[in-house]
Amino acid sequence: MSKSLTKAELINELASRAGTEKKxxxxxxxxxxxxxxxxxxxxxxxxIPEVGKIYCRERSARTVRNPSTGEAIEKDADRAVKMTFAKMIKDKVNA
Structure with a gap:
């Protein structure tokens, strides 16, 4: 398993592959x-073509449980950020 790229490593790799400066x-x-x-x-x-789609999803109000006490808590409606990955990435990961 390879390691994740830091921001600096990402910038270096992007500049190298695009043939441009780091700035x-x-x-x-x-x-x-x-x-x-x-x-x-x-x-x-x-x-983002060949990467995926990043979007915001609305979540309705719901009842959740506190895992340590088992107490039921009412959670207000909120929004969650989601990402759906492109088929190309999924196929490459599972190859």
Missing amino acids: AATAIIEALSGLIHDQVAAGGAVT
Whole structure:
């Protein structure tokens, strides 16, 4: 199993593969993450081709249980960020 990339390693790898400078790669990553944050927070979705779709899902109010005490607690409706991965990634992982 390979390790996860740190932000610095991601920037280095992106700059290397794109044949650009690290400053440009950093700007791209920051712009992309800002775009994703803004769209998802507004209730929209972002699809990154060959990677997947990041979106916000509404969850209704529900009853949950405290695992340590078993007490039933009413949880208010909220929103959750979800990601669906592209078939290409799923196929590559399971190959």
